[in-house]
Amino acid sequence: MNYTFDAQTAVGRQAAPSASAKPAVTLAEHIVEVISDSGEGAQRCGQSLGAIAARMGNGVWTTEIIPAEIQPPARSVAGASGIRIRMGSRQVTNGGDETDLVVAFNEQVLLGRVQAGELKHGATILLESMWREHRDPKIVASYAKVLRALENDGYRVIEAPLERECRTLVSDPRRGKNMFVLGILCSIYSLELKLGREQIERIFGKKDEQVIKSNQQLLEAGWQWAEQNLDFKFRIPATRSAEPQIVVNGNTAIALGVLASGMEICAMYPITPATSASHYLSDVFERVGGIVHQAEDEIAACAFAIGASYAGKCAVTISSGPGISLKQEAIGLAVMAEIPLVVVNVQRGGPSTGQPTKMEQGDLLQACFGSHGDAPKVVLAASGIEDCFYSIITARKIAETFNMVVVVLSDASLATAQQPFPRPRFSADWLAPPVDQSPVPDGAKPYDWDPVTGLMRRFVPGQPHGMHTLTGLAHDRLSHVAYDPAINEEGLRHRSLKLAALQKTLKTPPVFGAPEGDMLVVGWGSTKGAIEEAVGRLSAEGLKVSSLHLQFIQPMPSGVKEIMQRFKQVMTVESNWSDRLEDEIIDASNRRYSALAMILRARTLVDVDCWSEARGQPIKPGAICEVVRERLKTGGMKQ
Amino acid sequence: MTTSSTHCLIRLHQEHHSLEDYQGGVPRWCSGCGDNAILAAVQRLCRDEELRPEKTMFVSGIGCSSRLPHYMKTYGFHGIHGRAFPVAEGVKMARPDLHVFVNTGDGDCCSIGAAHWIHAIRYNMNMTVMLHDNHVYGLTKKQASPTSPIGLKSNTTPRGSELEALNPLSVTLGVQNVSFVAQAVDWVPEVMYDIMSAAFRHRGFSFVRVIQRCPEFLPKMFEPWLHDPQKTLLLTHPDGLQLSAGLTKTYKNQQEHDPSNIDRAREIASLDDPIPVGILYRNPKVPCYEDLRHPAQMRTPEFIRAGFEKELDKVTVWPDEDLQTQRAA
Numbered sequence: 001m002n003y004t005f006d007a008q009t010a011v012g013r014q015a016a017p018s019a020s021a022k023p024a025v026t027l028a029e030h031i032v033e034v035i036s037d038s039g040e041g042a043q044r045c046g047q048s049l050g051a052i053a054a055r056m057g058n059g060v061w062t063t064e065i066i067p068a069e070i071q072p073p074a075r076s077v078a079g080a081s082g083i084r085i086r087m088g089s090r091q092v093t094n095g096g097d098e099t100d101l102v103v104a105f106n107e108q109v110l111l112g113r114v115q116a117g118e119l120k121h122g123a124t125i126l127l128e129s130m131w132r133e134h135r136d137p138k139i140v141a142s143y144a145k146v147l148r149a150l151e152n153d154g155y156r157v158i159e160a161p162l163e164r165e166c167r168t169l170v171s172d173p174r175r176g177k178n179m180f181v182l183g184i185l186c187s188i189y190s191l192e193l194k195l196g197r198e199q200i201e202r203i204f205g206k207k208d209e210q211v212i213k214s215n216q217q218l219l220e221a222g223w224q225w226a227e228q229n230l231d232f233k234f235r236i237p238a239t240r241s242a243e244p245q246i247v248v249n250g251n252t253a254i255a256l257g258v259l260a261s262g263m264e265i266c267a268m269y270p271i272t273p274a275t276s277a278s279h280y281l282s283d284v285f286e287r288v289g290g291i292v293h294q295a296e297d298e299i300a301a302c303a304f305a306i307g308a309s310y311a312g313k314c315a316v317t318i319s320s321g322p323g324i325s326l327k328q329e330a331i332g333l334a335v336m337a338e339i340p341l342v343v344v345n346v347q348r349g350g351p352s353t354g355q356p357t358k359m360e361q362g363d364l365l366q367a368c369f370g371s372h373g374d375a376p377k378v379v380l381a382a383s384g385i386e387d388c389f390y391s392i393i394t395a396r397k398i399a400e401t402f403n404m405v406v407v408v409l410s411d412a413s414l415a416t417a418q419q420p421f422p423r424p425r426f427s428a429d430w431l432a433p434p435v436d437q438s439p440v441p442d443g444a445k446p447y448d449w450d451p452v453t454g455l456m457r458r459f460v461p462g463q464p465h466g467m468h469t470l471t472g473l474a475h476d477r478l479s480h481v482a483y484d485p486a487i488n489e490e491g492l493r494h495r496s497l498k499l500a501a502l503q504k505t506l507k508t509p510p511v512f513g514a515p516e517g518d519m520l521v522v523g524w525g526s527t528k529g530a531i532e533e534a535v536g537r538l539s540a541e542g543l544k545v546s547s548l549h550l551q552f553i554q555p556m557p558s559g560v561k562e563i564m565q566r567f568k569q570v571m572t573v574e575s576n577w578s579d580r581l582e583d584e585i586i587d588a589s590n591r592r593y594s595a596l597a598m599i600l601r602a603r604t605l606v607d608v609d610c611w612s613e614a615r616g617q618p619i620k621p622g623a624i625c626e627v628v629r630e631r632l633k634t635g636g637m638k639q
Numbered sequence: 640m641t642t643s644s645t646h647c648l649i650r651l652h653q654e655h656h657s658l659e660d661y662q663g664g665v666p667r668w669c670s671g672c673g674d675n676a677i678l679a680a681v682q683r684l685c686r687d688e689e690l691r692p693e694k695t696m697f698v699s700g701i702g703c704s705s706r707l708p709h710y711m712k713t714y715g716f717h718g719i720h721g722r723a724f725p726v727a728e729g730v731k732m733a734r735p736d737l738h739v740f741v742n743t744g745d746g747d748c749c750s751i752g753a754a755h756w757i758h759a760i761r762y763n764m765n766m767t768v769m770l771h772d773n774h775v776y777g778l779t780k781k782q783a784s785p786t787s788p789i790g791l792k793s794n795t796t797p798r799g800s801e802l803e804a805l806n807p808l809s810v811t812l813g814v815q816n817v818s819f820v821a822q823a824v825d826w827v828p829e830v831m832y833d834i835m836s837a838a839f840r841h842r843g844f845s846f847v848r849v850i851q852r853c854p855e856f857l858p859k860m861f862e863p864w865l866h867d868p869q870k871t872l873l874l875t876h877p878d879g880l881q882l883s884a885g886l887t888k889t890y891k892n893q894q895e896h897d898p899s900n901i902d903r904a905r906e907i908a909s910l911d912d913p914i915p916v917g918i919l920y921r922n923p924k925v926p927c928y929e930d931l932r933h934p935a936q937m938r939t940p941e942f943i944r945a946g947f948e949k950e951l952d953k954v955t956v957w958p959d960e961d962l963q964t965q966r967a968a
Contacts, residue, residue: 051956055956262940265732267729287949289938291732296754304726304729305729307726307728307730329719426944428944435734461694461696463693466714468714469714470716470717471717472719
């Protein structure tokens with residue numbers, strides 16, 4: 001789309017009064033976006049909408065749209081800040097495809113979303129109309145130009161006097177607009193206003209009565225405006241769960257997991273997009289006796305966690321790609337000395353500073369093979385928001401049972417996305433046992449590796465007769481520095497065996513769809529919802545497509561190769577870089593595959609293909625459908 | 640609560656340790672290395688303070704200095720280059736009941752681990768730190784270190800080092816929350832022991848720089864000081880060191896210095912000839928990070944559960960019976 005300058009003022013469709021009784025169109029699902037300049041509260045509006053819909057019993061997935069800067073220039077294409085809410089009759093597992101309805105606070109941020117291809121053709125747009133009468137003629141012209149172009153492109157644009165309407169209620173409409181919009185959306189989607197009022201009480205609960213009242217008035221005014229001025233109304237039927245649900249984002253789920261795992265110490269250094277997990281922990285952890293230590297740097301955060309773990313209290317360090325790279329030397333120490341440690345990597349775009357606020361699955365190989373020498377560690381990837389919570393509990397348990405480093409991978413898309421899921425039922429089994437201070441039996445050795453599993457019993461400071469000096473140097477069973485080549489191999493062997501021992505306990509992951517067919521799509525991490533939705537759609541079209549999602553990537557459960565062999569083609573779908581075969585000099589001999597494809601090819605000798613995207617956005621189910629259809633038609637990748 | 644005298648006697652017997660109880664492997668340092676003097680002092684300290692070996696922890700980084708934990712018969716953590724401080728902080732935070740010592744060198748502390756050193760001073764966690772400062776990298780075979788004197792010829796500075804030496808005492812005394820700074824030299828072991836003892840008894844981050852000889856790579860560096868006792872300045876004070884009659888006879892160059900006077904401590908720190916030996920600064924009032932951070936409550940499963948459920952309540956969408964009946968109507 002090309003928005004060339006047009007000096008003529010375009011006239012959009014004015015919001016028209018409609019009949020009071022509008023029939024609500026029933027929908028199975030809808031995607032709505034609220035887009036604004038940074039600081040205008042679009043995210044709070046969208047999260048509230050999501051929470052209300054969740055309380056109605058709808059499936060919900062919210063995705064935040066975050067600009068890189070704290071205060072990007074106002075009214076700029078790159079400064080679009082906001083939120084996308086996907087609501088459905090049934091459970092929603094991902095952000096979905098393009099947007100059906102947008103509320104935009106100015107035309108420039110809207111343009112950002114249009115240019116990114118995020119709007120469905122013919123989507124309905126509610127656009128703040130105040131810019132039409134702005135005192136700056138350039139803004140007036142820009143508004144008119146964009147409006148006209150959008151209409152020419154087939155969008156249905158409704159000009160909405162958001163600020164003007166709000167000004168009748170509050171002195172600073174820029175701060176109240178978001179709740180007015182919430183009212184509009186409650187009306188459009190036939191959500192109960194009572195739940196909207198309660199939501200406002202929830203979010204402003206700590207503030208005074210007046211703030212709550214004024215926001216509720218805005219909500220109601222928005223509702224009224226929409227009822228009187230819009231000629232459409234939707235209803236997304238909902239089925240309420242009898243179970244209580246919680247609505248949190250991936251980072252909060254991680255933090256709750258830390259709380260529930262019984263870990264006591266989280267050592268971290270601020271980094272986007274991981275930090276919000278630590279923010280939440282800082283607020284709540286100390287109420288259950290935990291500590292968030294903000295260290296002087298990433299290395300110190302990791303070393304601090306290692307020290308605490310060594311002393312008997314398994315600790316966690318939470319970071320993102322660049323921070324994890326800094327920690328790698330210390331991670332190697334934990335591997336060598338067999339100290340339990342949980343490392344969370346909320347991945348972002350890379351390399352270097354990359355795209356700090358955007359999602360990418362670019363760190364799988366660093367997670368599996370990072371550090372130096374042979375440093376086996378456990379790598380598991382959270383496949384959704386609920387999984388973020390349970391992964392941490394699993395990780396702590398594995399770390400302490402196997403005396404290993406466990407890396408939990410999440411990413412920026414899970415970090416800020418919200419989804420309702422069943423409220424976890426606390427179990428005392430989740431918690432770590434008390435620190436063992438019993439005397440060590442005579443003659444016991446600090447590294448008494450089991451010949452079959454490689455496991456050993458760790459001695460914790462304070463245990464009488466267990467005194468030894470742990471070292472990052474190659475060592476023998478007494479933790480004495482090894483100068484003998486055979487001893488070095490003995491250590492390597494036993495540390496490696498532990499991964500095999502863990503692998504023996506893992507179940508083969510289930511296939512989503514038929515157990516055999518023309519194509520198997522393999523994924524890991526946050527793409528699960530989108531992949532399975534795509535597989536569902538393709539199966540409905542009659543295509544023989546199934547999918548497999550890996551939670552454990554290192555060690556990889558058995559049976560994966562056998563599953564893959566039952567399909568004519570196997571393709572991974574990942575959010576990272578892989579060489580494009582349409583590039584002139586790329587061929588089978590030099591093509592760099594996506595991370596999981598590389599691992600699967602090496603491990604199984606199956607000719608696994610891959611398709612990947614590194615656009616910083618969650619992969620859409622529609623995009624996966626297109627690729628699969630294409631590959632099935634051409635019979636796999638061109639050589 | 641009363642305890643029977645028999646019980647006290649049993650405990651006394653159990654907790655009495657001899658020097659051998661703290662002696663681990665045979666040191667592999669070069670003969671004449673100053674590290675041996677530090678090891679001897681610290682083993683004596685453990686015995687005299689009757690530290691339970693299983694409750695005592697030596698954390699180190701990498702370098703000649705950092706081999707020390709291997710020669711103790713306590714718990715030890717010989718980690719990675721420059722990171723002894725954050726490891727020790729993690730240990731202390733998780734286990735305030737342990738006695739934590741840190742052994743680090745001029746490369747480990749003042750170069751690769753310098754960021755951690757600055758912040759360790761700020762945290763002021765209760766640990767005793769020995770900076771084994773021999774002014775040179777020994778384990779990697781003679782490279783200039785941050786504390787090497789200007790002009791030092793080494794494998795990386797064959798025409799002499801270009802930069803002035805960093806002064807670890809001045810740096811430490813310049814950081815907020817500094818609570819204990821002392822300097823010892825390996826050629827006056829009696830004073831080194833007294834300093835370490837004061838450092839151990841100070842609650843907080845006790846930083847002891849020990850100037851030590853490297854007989855392999857800098858054999859002549861401290862010869863003038865060894866030959867002339869006047870070149871060693873002993874700091875004395877009723878609140879600091881009190882010297883034995885024997886020492887007073889040999890080391891006549893003495894000065895009374897009140898360790899609570901930080902301005903004077905900074906002046907003394909900047910001296911390099913004569914070398915000041917003694918307690919430069921001590922402030923028992925600086926709070927320890929572990930005391931500031933540690934929760935008052937015992938972490939029972941029930942306590943954790945209650946906190947967890949409370950958090951979940953805030954984000955829970957409950958099935959709303961009212962609404963359901965309303966809808967059915």
